[in-house]
Amino acid sequence: MQGVTVRSAPVPALIASTLPGAENAGKPGYYTVQKGDTLTRVALDHGQSWRDLVRWNSLSNAHLIEVGQVLRVLPPGASVEAKGVVVQPIGGSAEVVVSKPAASPPLPVAGTSTTTGNDDGLGFIWPASGNLLAGFDDVKNKGLDIGGKAGDPVLAAADGHVVYAGAGLRGYGNLIILKHNNTFLSAYAHNQALLVKEDQKVNKGQKIAEMGKTDADRVKLHFEIRRQGKPVDPAKYLPSR
Template sequence: MFRAGMWGLAALVAALALSGCSNKGRLAPMDDHSIGGARGTTRVLPGAENAGKPGYYTVKPGDTLIRIGMDNGQSWRDIIRWNKLDNPNLIETGQVLRVAPPAPEVAVVRPATSSTATAPMPVASAPSSPATTSAVAPAAPSAVEDAISFQWPARGNLISGFDESKNKGLDIGGKVGDPVLAAADGRVVYAGAGLRGYGNLIILKHNNTYLTAYAHNQTLLVKEDQAIKRGQKIAEMGNSDADQVKLHFEIRRQGKPVDPAKYLSAN
């Protein structure tokens, strides 16, 4: 009995020793809500001073730069550049990112000072000419940017229509390999499979107002930063990350999904 007890105790001690060794160097699971350093202190996340300001976005759990870019009508690469991110895969819940282009710097022109104290004061002149007035008038690009003619990106039966809460675009049926066409001139701001639920995805930026998205493709035929023409074949239809072969097509106005049926020209 004594010998058996000794062997049992030895086994228990060995197990505890191994357990202690195995825990050394193991990182504890990270809690998104436990951001901080020493006990009782809280680390200020990058950009916190801009929280709530127009043109900025506070990162939520599960966010990716691709998703943030699409939801704000921007290229994820531009967001990296505007925020000087060293590692785009490391963004933190609560971090605040710029999601609008920085305002251009305006040069301050100071009036030239006269070298003599007796220089005459300038005499008031006639009102400025129309050319001078138009040079300082604010531009109104929205009317021009809104004048985009979108074409249907694929030919097939409409499987699902737009629903703001359930389906943020149109689902168009077809066969594997059917052509997927650019709905308008634009530039590729994303081509890949990094956004869950969209499969092989292409996002085109048409101007500062509109993006279009083409999801569930079998094959992508374009690359990021490539200029695209309206009607150009950009992908082949498939069922990546989908339950059937289809094209999921979205139009986003300033990042917000809108009903594509209201923008597409007749087939």
């Protein structure tokens, strides 16, 4: 799916009240479209598939959303209180959708894992074998940058299915997003070739792309793990190497 056009003209209050979903503005599980948003970006920031957003919101044109429009970003009937969702848009400040803090992850059991994050048993692996170029930074870098040569294999870090494969998200180049469960997504950016399609199931360790430098200054893989839409440090979920 390509980038979704957003109408950015000012929206007077009287007109805004007639936009789709206006009656749900400010409610948990809903998001009000801002200038510069695309449906793909909104979906990624909330840990969802853009196709699910289309379905949940009965969007007749998946390529057009409007500033001020209110979108459902959690499944109908979902218990938002239990999810403890915190949404942090790419390059923006955090927007708390549900302020209830998430439960602390259980302490690791000796000999069972080298990671410090609770990954729901997914057992993430490194998606590329190159050297680490840049680590996670909550402000400057929402994931890890891994070096390599053009054409090097990019691997699925865990079992999942493809919820996005394309170049419609600015700053990410040729991008793949995998959804692993209702909690975790992973993203793989700047590829020179994408080897999987949307809705395709993939297995941990499967080659899903070839490393490249689309929308980047050098050949590298930018890799993100998102927990309920919020970028987290992948190093806490990956094995030592």
